[in-house]
Amino acid sequence: MTGLSERRSVQPWMVSLHGGHSSAYCDHAADSLRDILDAAIAAGYHSFGVSEHAPRSEARFLYPNEHELGWTLEKTISDFDQYMIDLPAIAAEYADRLDVICGFEAEVVPASTYVEKMLDFRRRSRPNGKPLFDFFVGSVHFVNEIQIDGEVEDWVKAMEACGGPEALATAYYDEIATMVDALKPDVVGHLDLIKRNVLLAGIEGWTLQTAKARAAADRALEAIKANDGILDLNTAGWRKGLGEPYPAPWIIERAVKMDVSFCFGDDSHRISHVGEGVAAAREYLLQNGVISVTTVRQGGERVVYLL
Numbered sequence: 001m002t003g004l005s006e007r008r009s010v011q012p013w014m015v016s017l018h019g020g021h022s023s024a025y026c027d028h029a030a031d032s033l034r035d036i037l038d039a040a041i042a043a044g045y046h047s048f049g050v051s052e053h054a055p056r057s058e059a060r061f062l063y064p065n066e067h068e069l070g071w072t073l074e075k076t077i078s079d080f081d082q083y084m085i086d087l088p089a090i091a092a093e094y095a096d097r098l099d100v101i102c103g104f105e106a107e108v109v110p111a112s113t114y115v116e117k118m119l120d121f122r123r124r125s126r127p128n129g130k131p132l133f134d135f136f137v138g139s140v141h142f143v144n145e146i147q148i149d150g151e152v153e154d155w156v157k158a159m160e161a162c163g164g165p166e167a168l169a170t171a172y173y174d175e176i177a178t179m180v181d182a183l184k185p186d187v188v189g190h191l192d193l194i195k196r197n198v199l200l201a202g203i204e205g206w207t208l209q210t211a212k213a214r215a216a217a218d219r220a221l222e223a224i225k226a227n228d229g230i231l232d233l234n235t236a237g238w239r240k241g242l243g244e245p246y247p248a249p250w251i252i253e254r255a256v257k258m259d260v261s262f263c264f265g266d267d268s269h270r271i272s273h274v275g276e277g278v279a280a281a282r283e284y285l286l287q288n289g290v291i292s293v294t295t296v297r298q299g300g301e302r303v304v305y306l307l
């Protein structure tokens with residue numbers, strides 16, 4: 001790898017602000033962070049956001065897989081501490097060939113303390129006094145503290161606790177609006193993640209898109225717009241067999257009307273995911289009326305690239 005001259009053909013829009021999960025810091029990722037970054041260069045990225053999951057600060061929110069691995073809360077917290085040390089150092093190592101944008105993916109649990117915890121991560125600084133993170137992704141993986149993107153049984157539990165699929169979708173989008181107002185994340189992750197388990201649960205997809213649910217999605221989009229957030233066009237929806245990325249065309253249509261900006265997220269958790277679906281996602285955005293992506297540079301400055 002000899003640097004920039006080899007990468008002139010790289011497409012300016014080829015950026016991702018959500019992904020780069022890796023095995024040293026995440027139970028459900030494979031491959032090292034360096035292997036992921038090498039894959040990002042090979043995939044044609046010039047700029048690649050790394051957004052490892054923030055820890056969930058109470059043992060009751062450990063993932064089933066973490067329990068199976070025998071991981072404790074303390075381990076997940078110390079892994080993230082190590083990530084905060086490693087990430088800027090590894091980003092510096094790659095500076096001549098890839099802009100590694102340092103971030104993390106925030107959680108909304110525990111409900112009573114997540115705001116303070118996530119803002120504390122956001123405020124961390126490097127030994128030289130500069131901010132540790134260039135950006136972060138705000139995501140909702142739990143509704144009323146029940147996980148909705150893991151086992152389908154949990155999704156059903158969350159739905160029953162809300163009183164049905166429409167109420168689940170409404171609560172989910174309202175939780176996003178609350179999170180966005182509280183954390184003001186640079187990027188909002190996989191906006192309609194709530195659809196992930198709907199068919200597996202034997203429920204029809206339209207039940208998450210009723211007038212009431214769409215009004216709640218609008219409130220989430222308004223919060224994103226008001227807080228200058230960027231929407232993650234996340235290719236993992238294809239990977240999960242949903243036939244479309246996150247978010248669906250009906251949400252993109254509303255976001256375009258509100259002039260909300262978009263970025264790409266490959267949501268990579270292993271080298272085979274890196275860059276997967278981004279070219280198709282560009283076509284998908286263009287088909288749905290989006291003509292540019294917005295990204296964050298090291299230091300947090302924003303740049304817009306035409307598609």
Ligand SMILES: [Zn+2]
Pocket residue numbers: 021026028053269
């Ligand atoms: Zn993950």
Ligand SMILES: [Zn+2]
Pocket residue numbers: 105139141189190
């Ligand atoms: Zn996520």
